Structures are given as structure tokens and as C-alpha cells.
Amino acid sequence: xxxxxxxxxxxxxxxxxxxxxxxxxxxxxxxxxxxxxxxxxxxxxxxxxxxxxxxxxxxxxxxxxxxxxxxxxxxxxxxxxxxxxxxxxxxxxxxxxxxxxxxxxxxxxxxxxxxxxxxxxxxxxxxxxxxxxxxxxxxxxxxxxxxxxxxxxxxxxxxxxxxxxxxxxxxxxxxxxxxxxxxxxxxxxxxxxxxxxxxxxx
Amino acid sequence: xxxxxxxxxxxxxxxxxxxxxxxxxxxxxxxxxxxxxxxxxxxxxxxxxxxxxxxxxxxxxxxxxxxxxxxxxxxxxxxxxxxxxxxxxxxxxxxxxxxxxxxxxxxxxxxxxxxxxxxxxxxxxxxxxxxxxxxxxxxxxxxxxxxxxxxxxxxxxxxxxxxxxxxxxxxxxxxxxxxxxxxxxxxxxxxxxxxxxxxxxx
DNA sequence: AAAATAGTTGACCGGTTGGTAAAGTGAAAG
DNA sequence: CTTTCACTTTACCAACCGGTCAACTATTTT
Numbered sequence: 486x487x488x489x490x491x492x493x494x495x496x497x498x499x500x501x502x503x504x505x506x507x508x509x510x511x512x513x514x515x516x517x518x519x520x521x522x523x524x525x526x527x528x529x530x531x532x533x534x535x536x537x538x539x540x541x542x543x544x545x546x547x548x549x550x551x552x553x554x555x556x557x558x559x560x561x562x563x564x565x566x567x568x569x570x571x572x573x574x575x576x577x578x579x580x581x582x583x584x585x586x587x588x589x590x591x592x593x594x595x596x597x598x599x600x601x602x603x604x605x606x607x608x609x610x611x612x613x614x615x616x617x618x619x620x621x622x623x624x625x626x627x628x629x630x631x632x633x634x635x636x637x638x639x640x641x642x643x644x645x646x647x648x649x650x651x652x653x654x655x656x657x658x659x660x661x662x663x664x665x666x667x668x669x670x671x672x673x674x675x676x677x678x679x680x681x682x683x684x685x686x687x
Numbered sequence: 688x689x690x691x692x693x694x695x696x697x698x699x700x701x702x703x704x705x706x707x708x709x710x711x712x713x714x715x716x717x718x719x720x721x722x723x724x725x726x727x728x729x730x731x732x733x734x735x736x737x738x739x740x741x742x743x744x745x746x747x748x749x750x751x752x753x754x755x756x757x758x759x760x761x762x763x764x765x766x767x768x769x770x771x772x773x774x775x776x777x778x779x780x781x782x783x784x785x786x787x788x789x790x791x792x793x794x795x796x797x798x799x800x801x802x803x804x805x806x807x808x809x810x811x812x813x814x815x816x817x818x819x820x821x822x823x824x825x826x827x828x829x830x831x832x833x834x835x836x837x838x839x840x841x842x843x844x845x846x847x848x849x850x851x852x853x854x855x856x857x858x859x860x861x862x863x864x865x866x867x868x869x870x871x872x873x874x875x876x877x878x879x880x881x882x883x884x885x886x887x888x889x
Numbered sequence: 890a891a892a893a894t895a896g897t898t899g900a901c902c903g904g905t906t907g908g909t910a911a912a913g914t915g916a917a918a919g
Numbered sequence: 920c921t922t923t924c925a926c927t928t929t930a931c932c933a934a935c936c937g938g939t940c941a942a943c944t945a946t947t948t949t
Contacts, residue, residue: 487925510712654856689895
């Protein structure tokens with residue numbers, strides 16, 4: 486009973502976008518409210534603090550993004566094909582966002598995580614959790630590549646973390662240089678990371 | 688003529704530390720002044736804005752750090768040895784800072800760069816510049832490895848960027864997970880990145 | 890000694906911050 | 920129809936933000 490509202494969903498979506506465009510500290514609750522067309526009182530009806538809004542906004546974004554990830558990492562595809570598709574996806578995703586906003590915006594999860602890791606433990610651990618979910622796709626894929634003799638990583642979990650770190654670092658470089666170029670050819674290095682140990686030990 | 692002062696140097700050092708510990712947005716001019724034992728009026732005698740203090744603080748930190756980098760990348764050492772030394776250095780550096788502060792603090796240049804890349808172009812470009820200086824060491828080293836037949840990267844500059852991105856991403860992961868473990872074995876993957884192409888093409 | 894200069898002091902500014910509170914409104918449940 | 924309750928509205932708060940200013944002090948040059 487009582488009335489219904491889409492203010493909550495609007496706030497989540499707007500908060501995610503605004504924080505991705507600038508940063509957590511660079512966006513105020515007032516700005517989020519204004520852009521969402523919601524009064525501040527309503528904001529604090531739905532969310533206890535700015536930080537908890539951020540945590541929920543990022544969780545929500547993951548949920549909306551998950552079907553796309555499932556599609557990219559479909560079991561219908563070969564493991565190397567999935568990795569290749571994912572590399573292209575990362576580039577395309579950054580490219581589209583850069584066209585919309587006029588600057589390279591980087592990885593949203595890593596951005597807020599990197600900004601607040603030492604200051605807000607809940608946001609840090611949510612960021613870590615979302616990045617771990619991402620790495621899980623890589624781990625499963627690399628494990629299958631291994632099984633098919635396409636990769637030579639002794640420790641699959643470590644290899645997934647390494648691939649993730651490489652792509653994360655490249656996306657961050659692209660953001661800091663404000664240049665998408667470094668993102669255009671991720672795949673060969675990803676292949677090198679997961680295949681190198683076999684090759685090197687030859 | 689006029690009196691002399693070390694307030695400027697104190698502000699630069701304190702600002703760098705405080706921003707590294709938390710973030711640019713998370714530290715106020717008042718806090719920097721208080722920790723440095725300097726009045727706000729003096730702050731604005733030396734620096735025009737908070738942002739320009741940050742830019743100068745990071746440049747200063749680079750200058751202080753450079754001799755250490757020159758030592759790590761000494762021409763007396765073999766190229767792979769330099770890379771190995773650098774990987775250990777990155778880990779030790781993060782470990783020491785983590786012990787001092789109680790949390791993994793990540794790469795200072797990348798942290799401020801990632802936070803403000805879309806908001807403050809001067810800070811973004813200073814961050815990019817410092818990271819490029821870092822990559823230059825890698826580039827020279829990889830070029831020599833190539834010359835000695837120890838690496839098989841067709842594009843040396845790209846390989847240096849890839850190695851840098853991998854380490855950067857791993858340091859960021861360590862910060863977000865607040866766990867140094869991922870940093871303990873950087874070297875094999877670095878070797879794989881610069882050596883893979885030769886090995887793979889066998 | 891006096892003038893010129895470099896640095897210090899601390900009060901002050903308007904605007905913004907995250908967050909609160911209380912009264913009001915509209916729709917669904919009884 | 921009325922009660923109930925989810926949501927909205929708006930005014931408000933103390934604390935803090937980056938930045939300014941004019942008076943003041945210590946040092947060196949002339």
C-alpha cells in the first residue's frame with residue numbers, strides 16, 4: 486500500500502552514470518538528485534547515505550550487464566573465441582562511452598574502487614566483489630582452454646587474475662592518457678599471458 | 688632578500704603522502720596545512736590552487752624517486768635482471784607502504800590520474816607524463832633484451848606499454864582487494880609478455 | 890638605519906557538503 | 920469512505936570547502 490515510485494531506479498541509474506563520468510568525490514548528492522529529477526528528501530527516503538547509494542548503484546549495474554557477459558562467454562563458443570570477443574567488447578564499450586562523454590572514462594568498478602579503497606571499506610569490497618565476478622568468467626574460460634590444450638598456465642586462477650589485471654591496467658592507461666589506441670589490440674597479449682608458460686618451457 | 692622558509696617543501700611532501708593515503712578529493716587544503724604545520728595563508732603564498740599544489744607535489748616526488756629508478760635500471764645489469772629487480776621493487780614498495788599505513792595504497796600516479804582524469808586535465812596530463820617516464824625505462828630495457836635475442840616483441844614501445852599496464856593493473860587489483868599477494872610474482876608474466884611472440888611463433 | 894622584499898598570521902568569505910525533519914500527498918487496502 | 924502507509928516536498932542545519940585579504944614580522948640590500 487501507499488504510493489509507488491520509480492525514483493529509486495532513476496537515482497541508481499543517474500548515480501552510476503555521474504560517478505563513472507567524474508568520480509565519487511566529484512559528484513554531490515544534490516547533483517544526483519537534480520539530474521534524476523528527485524528531491525533530496527526522497528533520496529534519503531530510499532538510501533541511508535551517499536555511500537550506500539553507490540554500492541547499490543554498482544550492484545544494479547552489474548545485474549543489468551550480466552546478460553551481455555553471459556552472451557560474450559557463451560559455452561557455445563570456443564574459449565579463445567570468448568577471450569577475443571571480450572577484448573573487442575572492452576574496446577567497443579570504452580569507445581562508445583568516450584564518444585558519449587567526450588573523454589575516456591575507464592572501468593567504472595575499478596575507478597570507484599581505486600578512489601575509495603583506502604577510505605570506505607564497503608565500497609572497496611563491493612568493487613572487489615564485482616571485479617572478482619568478472620574474473621570468474623576468465624577463469625572458467627582459461628580452464629577450458631587448458632583442458633583443450635590451447636593454453637599452458639599452471640595456475641588457472643592466477644592466469645585469470647593476470648589477464649584481468651592486464652586489461653584493467655590498459656583501460657586505466659587509456660583513461661589517464663585519454664586515448665583509446667592502447668585498447669585496440671588487447672588480444673595478442675592476453676593470449677601470450679595464458680599461453681606463454683607452455684611456449685616458454687619448450 | 689626577505690625571509691626564507693621550508694614551508695613549501697613541507698607542503699609538497701605532506702600533500703603527496705596524504706593524497707596517496709586517501710585521495711585528492713578526500714584530502715582538504717586545511718588538512719594538508721595542519722599536517723605540515725603551515726597556515727593557510729602561507730599555502731596560498733606558495734601555490735595558486737589545490738590542483739597546482741598536487742601537480743608540483745607529484746613532480747617533486749618523481750625527482751626524489753628518480754635516482755632509485757636509475758639504480759634499478761642500471762646499464763650495468765642485464766635487461767631481464769633489471770625487469771626482475773623492478774618487479775621486486777614494486778612489491779617491496781607496496782609492502783612497505785601497506786605496513787606504514789595499514790592498507791594497500793596502490794600506485795600514487797595512477798591513483799590521482801584515475802580519480803581526476805575526466806575532471807582536471809592538468810592533473811591528468813601530469814599523471815600521464817609521469818607514467819610515460821616510467822614506461823621509458825621499460826622501453827629501453829626491452830629494446831636491449833630484443834637486441835640480445837632475449838625477447839621477441841615486434842613493437843618495443845607497445846611491449847613496454849603492455850608490461851606497464853599489466854603491473855599497473857596488478858597494483859590496482861592489490862589496492863582494491865587490499866591484498867599484496869597478487870604482487871608477489873609479477874616477473875613470470877612480464878617475461879611472458881615480452882617473450883611470448885618469439886616463443887609462440889616457434 | 891631605512892627601504893625593499895619574502896614569508897607569516899588568522900580572521901574572514903560565499904558557496905557547498907552530506908544529511909535531517911516535519912508536514913503534506915496520493916494511492917491502495919480495509 | 921476512511922484509514923494506512925509509501926512516497927514527496929521544502930525548508931533547514933552545522934560543518935566544511937577552496938580561496939582571499941590586509942596587517943604583520945623577519946631578513947637582506949642599499
